[in-house]
Amino acid sequence: MSVYPFKSIFLIVALALYVSETLGLSSPPEINGNLTYLWPLPSEFTHGNDTLSVDPGLLLAVGGIGGNSEILRAAFDRYRGIVFKHSDGLSIFSRLRGRRPAYDINKLKVIVHSDNEEAVYTLLQSMQEMTESRVIGVMATKLRTFGIIFTLLFIYVLCRNQLANTVYGALRGLETFSQLCAFDYGAKSVQVYKAPWYIRDKPRFAYRGLLLDTSRHFLPIDVIKQIIESMSYAKLSCHRLTVCFLFMFPHIDLKLCQSVNVMAEVDIPGHAESWGTGYPDLWPSPSCREPLDVTKNFTFDVVSGILTDMRKIFPFELFHLGGDEVNTGCWSSTPHVKQWLQSRNMTTKEAYQYFVLKAQEIAISKNWTPVNWEETFNAFAGNLNPRTVVHNWLGGGVCPKAVAKGFRCIFSNQGVWYLDHLDVPWDKFYTAEPVEGINDASKQELVLGGEVCMWGETADTSNVQQTIWPRAAAAAERLWTSREAISTGNITLTALPRLLYFRCLLNRRGVQAAPVTNSYARSPPSGPGSCYEQ
């Protein structure tokens, strides 16, 4: 049994009774004799050297006060479908051959210590009070005809602290469990290699985001659902929609919010030209269509109205107010705006600040924590509401400045984490470090995490998923796995084989993840070959 660093403050006691070779269950892993590939890597784990078969009729046994969770049962059914995808075809073959196989594992036990399914939506009282915590899953074998054998396969501990223990941690555990399961073509059943497994895991950052731009190209709700589903495979948690609200409104589906938090963005006062299509008064003039008209109460009434409507749909505590790329040039050339500025003795830069701060007040009044792109911090850090989360994008070095002033920060450096930059390879995504340049541990805590950004100028339904994956997964491991456990050194040896495997896993689950090692993202495979090598 190989042992990985295991610094648990809890004592984990595991009974492991090895299944004998005579049961015929010792087929080697399909891909590689030495490793079961997990992505993202758990922070701590050990494993053994046994192979166990899993019953396609796997049952879920839930314990703890959160044991009645509908979300958990639905997720279990979903994962059972994923793990036993081949069981239909298999049963046909079994029937043809008259085989009735016996299995080592027929029950998955999950213990959930909180019955609060809503906790994930109130994440940010303190962002550190992680809700994906301390869920323990224990797997035991069935009663065999020749006696009782317990084989402890799998202990999964997600912990951050002892405050919260919700069902969402169990979902992470189910994902890990599903990655331990592999269909074995020899044994013709689902197997877990290298058992027993002891896994103790927790996310390094609470905020592990993917920005999805639904404005440049309309993304149908089916595609958004597919992407959210695939995010959970990589243990991404937060998801941001750039909301083109006129189009998006009829599409909002509350059920989307169950597995990830959805942070909406209303990008003001710039990037809002389209608003004037419905309300031309929001444009300073027909020839000056953005930034929005800062002078009118009507502008802020509309912002407030939109945020009121959106509050009913987005329970997540963060709301993104944009604030980037604001060119105030045409404000000063629009007579009534110019007059308004003069009467208040304001520069256009001050008016930009006035707009952003007023929007922040509106968001806060609706019980939202405002997020703004870094331009607002760069321009008037001293006046930003102290609750503001600064969202980096222009380059490195912003989060260190933001946390030094006490702000929280999200890392999205465009040089490494913009998915629409097709020339940025997986390893650049992988090695990007959100707390780079921040040495003080208490300041590092102010970095909520990071977000990879899928801007949609050249990404639509046809190719958005192959642009997101697999590179978003490289960032996902950076955000999930502890700094001690994440692959370093020659990542071509330590991380790449796992990422190749994870890309194939995404493919098997129907996600259009592109080849990993193409020099250009989302380019086709260069020739025939195995997914595990492309």
Next chain:
Amino acid sequence: MSVYPFKSIFLIVALALYVSETLGLSSPPEINGNLTYLWPLPSEFTHGNDTLSVDPGLLLAVGGIGGNSEILRAAFDRYRGIVFKHSDGLSIFSRLRGRRPAYDINKLKVIVHSDNEEAVYTLLQSMQEMTESRVIGVMATKLRTFGIIFTLLFIYVLCRNQLANTVYGALRGLETFSQLCAFDYGAKSVQVYKAPWYIRDKPRFAYRGLLLDTSRHFLPIDVIKQIIESMSYAKLSCHRLTVCFLFMFPHIDLKLCQSVNVMAEVDIPGHAESWGTGYPDLWPSPSCREPLDVTKNFTFDVVSGILTDMRKIFPFELFHLGGDEVNTGCWSSTPHVKQWLQSRNMTTKEAYQYFVLKAQEIAISKNWTPVNWEETFNAFAGNLNPRTVVHNWLGGGVCPKAVAKGFRCIFSNQGVWYLDHLDVPWDKFYTAEPVEGINDASKQELVLGGEVCMWGETADTSNVQQTIWPRAAAAAERLWTSREAISTGNITLTALPRLLYFRCLLNRRGVQAAPVTNSYARSPPSGPGSCYEQ
């Protein structure tokens, strides 16, 4: 009401009571005020100018002796899911606003004249005895509070002849119905514009195929299922798997066969090098790995064994034996093969024929109709089994020669219908004509149809769907719509707007169809914009 050519031999009586403007149901189509876009175009239809709303709780009423079909009920549920995708979000909004809308249409009546769900698998006694025939769907409005209003929306007649009237025709009708339904953002409900509709439809060709190469890159079962599902949107019917059988076996799922026929291919004696990995004796020598060893009984025993196993899985009457690109060069340089040829006084070309004919006999003995690539016809047409279906690919002009000799033929001219040829635009796919060069109507009948080919050298899970769609749809209309009704002349005006719309429909249904008008297939959109224009 505009009237299209309507040559029905049945009299169709339609009661149409127009819904008054005062009901607030007369919103214009979202995309275009003049047209509802159908793809492929029905062979005959008329429509009116009314707008009807459709109840999200739409019921299915089935009549005829096939009314108890499970397949029909499952398909109805699937299509209801597609048509009312937005109803969740909608109901949230309705609840917020306290609205309880009334609908014009709350029941879909479908009459199926045959209870034979298996008929589709015995298609080829005569390929002309189409099973997708004469299914009539009639839609009527619900009982309104202020009186009884019947609004006949939709008569759908699929006919080829009077021999078969199975549930599969009803599935085609459901697809057409779903394309008539559009979510209206103004009315916030699903609407049918231009009602009432009278549609009489039938497929021009029985064989409307897509080849999926699962050998060059492994395609997971989820992806194959997605592709089969999307084929039904374009009314494609036949589907061919190039079977890499060692990998495919555990994956076969009989349920796949319900909506399309699956023709498997075992491509022998060439393109079978991988067989020797399992059975090295199939290779003439370690340095001569293909064509398969023609001299050994073992070779044909393996072929027979494989075909026996596959017969249990593939109920479709056609089976593809390949026979293409056979380079017999190394046969004559392998001593024992050379000796075998000399002892029988055979040339290598004659040995190739010997192999192909022997494989045909094996397939026929298992109650299969053999399909062979055109090389077999080109090399020894006179000796081919007369039941052979000749599969064109090298260029134009082969089907005319094949049908002249009494063979049936499938059209797949690589210059126009190979999807891996990325420089072939949608309009080349659209204008390709399977019976080109065949004037005699009785000979035209021998062209079963055609097949677009998705060879997988540079297509894997990440991009196969964007390589297939939308160009496969262009061919699908050629294969479905009658020659009288298909768009001709300036197809940029008559077909392109509908194809743009159909591509968006595929996107909405989660299919990664690429932009239509790119000069290169599967390239990304060139910039932001509406799906309806890209």
